[in-house]
Amino acid sequence: MTSMLSEKQAAMRDVFGDVLLELSKADPRVLALDGDLANSTKLDKVAEHNPSQFLQMGIAEQNMLSVAAGLAAVGFQPWTCSFAAFISKRAIDQIQVNVAQPKLDVKMVGAYSGLLTGCTGKTHQALEDIAMMRSLAHMVVLAPADGIEVRRVMEFAHQYNGPVYIRLARDPLPYLFDDSHTFTLGKGVQVKSGSHVTIISTGTETVRALQAAELLEGEGIRAAVLHMPSIKPIDHEAIIRAAETTGAIVTAEEHSIIGGLGSAVAEVLVENRPVPMRRVGVRDLNAESGSNEALLKKFGIAPEHIAEAVREVLARKV
Structure with a gap:
């Protein structure tokens, strides 16, 4: 059997940084909120090339999500990003009360999800984030499979008016899809x-x-x-x-x-x-x-x- 997996690989975080930079340059509403991990999550691409739409929130995930809710309430589209373990488990109350319940247009990106997080250990690994996020009313939960789908999911999230959680991985993965691939919410x-x-x-x-x-x-x-x-x-x-x-x-x-x-x-x-x-x-x-x-x-x-x-x-x- 011929493998369906491409020899070409990409890290989701690299694609994420590139696409968010593109979105921020095309749409002044798009803001990148960083939990002091921009060099790991690749939000540093926005910080370097479009700094006026980059906000450094520090190691304070609860505050970052509360700020994001306020920004969304006045017409911005904040993209918050941190390790999946931190953005889900540390800020879950703010996500539920400030973002999900009022159904605000906040995008939450959980980088470094799952087991393979570069030997960071169990404090930095998220094995519960899907369960937590999908239990919240109004929350959309997405987990792309490769770099192409990361782009498609982000393009969808940018157009969707409401809270979205996107789960990303750290390390490069083979491509499954080509540029013709499309993403449809709620479809396998x-x-x-x-x-x-x-x-x-x-x-x-x-x-x-x-x-x-x-x-x-x-x-x-x-x-x-x-x-x-x-x-x-x-x-x-x-x-x-x-x-x-x-x-x-x-x-x-x-x-x-x-x-x-x-x-x-x-x-x-x-x-x-x-x-x-x-x-x-x-x-x-x-x-x-x-x-x-x-x-x-x-x-x-x-x-x-x-x-x-x-x-x-x-x-x-x-």
Whole structure:
């Protein structure tokens, strides 16, 4: 089987910095709010090339989100950015009360999400941010899979009037899509067809889902891969159709299995079309420092773990 993954790679944070600079130059309403991590998140591109629309908020995430709410209330479109662990867990009350409840036009970008954060350790890793954000009324939650989709998601968020949380990763990932790729809120993307099982993945884990599908192909197992860049709202129709077509579902995410993509998919299935299902994600554990390969293996979200989950769920398929 020929790999669907491109040899070309890009880091989401680099694309994010480039696109936000473009948006800020094209739209005077767009402001970049930094939590003193601009060199890591690449907000420094705005600071260097469009400083009048860059605001340094310091290591004070709660204040940053409160300021963003005030700016949005008077017509600006603030883009707040920090590590996913900080912007979600430290500022959740301000996000809920000041941003989500009044449905203000604030964009929240969680960089350095999941396990692979450059050996920063569990204080800097976010495995709960999807669960937290998707529980808030009015909140849109997005997790792009590659650099192309980062651009498309940001273009959507710029046009959308309301709170949006975008989950980004630190390290370079292969391209899945080309420039013709489009993003539609609430819609999944079928990146591989298959008849035996459907792997539903989001964000960084979609690359690993495709790698798992390639492993399974050698065993005669044809796995479909359905990428979910839009976690909230989620594509109910695509999930139900996958259950009806393949009769078995595996979900995959670089996030806790509690409250994330797997939970969202399970909610749809149990109410509409129950089928054998297995969730691949971090299983009620705190993360830790380590190399990317070591962390993926230890916490059970590498391609081989997705492939094993497929074998397990197929054994239960009627």
